[in-house]
Amino acid sequence: VETADSQSLIKACSYTIAGRRPVKRDDIRYSDPWRHTMKMNRHTVVTVGILAGLILGAIVGQALFIGYEKQVPDEVLGGLKFVGDTFFIGLLKMVLVPLVASSVIVGVASIGDPSHLGKVGSWTVFYYLSTMVIAVTIGIILVTAIAPGEGIGDQVIISGQAAFDASDKKINVEGASGMGLLSAMGNIVKQLIPTNPIGAAASGQMLPVISFSVIFGIVLTVIGERGKTVIDFFDGVFAAIMQLVEWILWLAPLGVFCLVAWTVARLGGEELLKPLATYMLTVVAGLAIH
Secondary structure, three states: OOEEOHHHHHHHHHHHHOOOOOOOHHHOOEEOHHHHHHHHOHHHHHHHHHHHHHHHHHHHHHHHHHHOOOOOOHHHHHHHHHHHHHHHHHHHHHHHHHHHHHHHHHHHHHOOOHHHHHHHHHHHHHHHHHHHHHHHHHHHHHHHHHOOOOOOOHHHHHHHHHHHHHOOHHHHHHHHHOOOHHHHHHHHHHHHOOOOHHHHHHOOOHHHHHHHHHHHHHHHHHOHHHHHHHHHHHHHHHHHHHHHHHHHHOOHHHHHHHHHHHHHHHHOHHHHHHHHHHHHHHHHHHHHHO
């Protein structure tokens, strides 16, 4: 089934009304409505796939948990975690730095006159700080009222504590706990001026990457025509990364399925259902209010 493009149809008919020539079939472009429907709904398909992966992952994980009598082999758990971490989380982490860097550079350079950046930057900082304070306030109120952490089983707590102890987050948290306000602010300012932006990007430190990208974007606007080629390059990088992100999102249902199945197979649905439902309720309520 084909449908005529409205703009080409109007243009062809206007030629006939003006007496220039009759309408020909070649004057009218036709399009496949199913193709446009699928193009518009690809995000809906991914969303439905993620929900399906979430549900199926919980079912498969619980079946493994019961079938192996709460002792799922490490090979099975390792396989599920490997697929979820490598082919979904790993791919998202892979594009994070180039996506942020290229988008910030292109965004800053598109402002044009560097004098306008001060106005835009000040309003951006004000908006960011205001929404952050509001979000933190809403979060504190909801967490205090709903208490989503209550009811978590001992097995979940032990597993989470073991994972926390084995990660680098424990060192960072313990190191930051002894800092005062001035020390914390000094640490943030220090991160804003990276001594090695490439090293910061390699280690996944986003704040130095963002600050360097902002400065680099301003410099590209200052040097004028000589920076246009570099801006066009990063514009192409940004477009390519966005396309890559869309491809990666098609793997989201598989990644969600594997990670949910891995979590439920380790701990069991009974241990996770109530705390997870309460947590999701708290997050949705916070987002709705904000």
